[in-house]
Amino acid sequence: MTIKAYLDGMNILREHLSAYNYKWTNESIFTGDATRRVFNRYNGNQLLFILNLYASLIDGFTIKMGLKIEDRLMNQLPVAAQSEISVLNWLNRTAPLPVSNAY
Numbered sequence: 001m002t003i004k005a006y007l008d009g010m011n012i013l014r015e016h017l018s019a020y021n022y023k024w025t026n027e028s029i030f031t032g033d034a035t036r037r038v039f040n041r042y043n044g045n046q047l048l049f050i051l052n053l054y055a056s057l058i059d060g061f062t063i064k065m066g067l068k069i070e071d072r073l074m075n076q077l078p079v080a081a082q083s084e085i086s087v088l089n090w091l092n093r094t095a096p097l098p099v100s101n102a103y
Contacts, residue, residue, distance in 0.1 A: 011052055011055045011056075011061065011063075011066070012048060012051045012052055012055060012063060012066040013048070014044060014048065016063050016066060016067070017044065017047070017048070017067075017070060018067060018070055018071070018074075020042070020070075020074055021042070022042055022043065022044030022047065023042055023043055023044060024043075024044045024045060025043055025044075025045055025046075026045070029045075030045050030046050030048070030049035031049075034050070034053055034083075034084035034085045034087075034088050035083070035084055035085065036083045036084070036085060037083060037084055038082055038083060039081065039082060039083055039084050039086070039087045041073055041074055041077060046084075047070065047073060049084075050073070050084060050087055050088065050091075051066050051069055051070060051073075053084075053088060054069060054088060054091050057092075069091065072091070072094065073087070073091075076094075077090065078090065
């Protein structure tokens with residue numbers, strides 16, 4: 001299953017992320033569609049790519065919601081979710097975050 005994001009720009013930026021120890025690589029390789037490329041939760045640019053793809057699927061997505069998703073990816077993502085596509089599928093199967101001012 002391919003999910004394509006149509007973002008005018010990045011919603012969530014490096015500055016928005018929590019203080020996890022990310023490695024930062026060449027950003028230009030993380031564009032377009034999610035692929036079968038192996039997902040590395042410690043690669044900051046790839047994590048931002050997945051966060052912003054997911055954010056593009058949800059109306060009213062906020063930075064605070066992004067931080068909750070970041071935490072899920074860092075602490076709850078099953079080892080079996082190895083590709084970008086499987087990570088997005090996992091996020092879609094997990095309980096959705098409510099869109100509200102609570103975040």
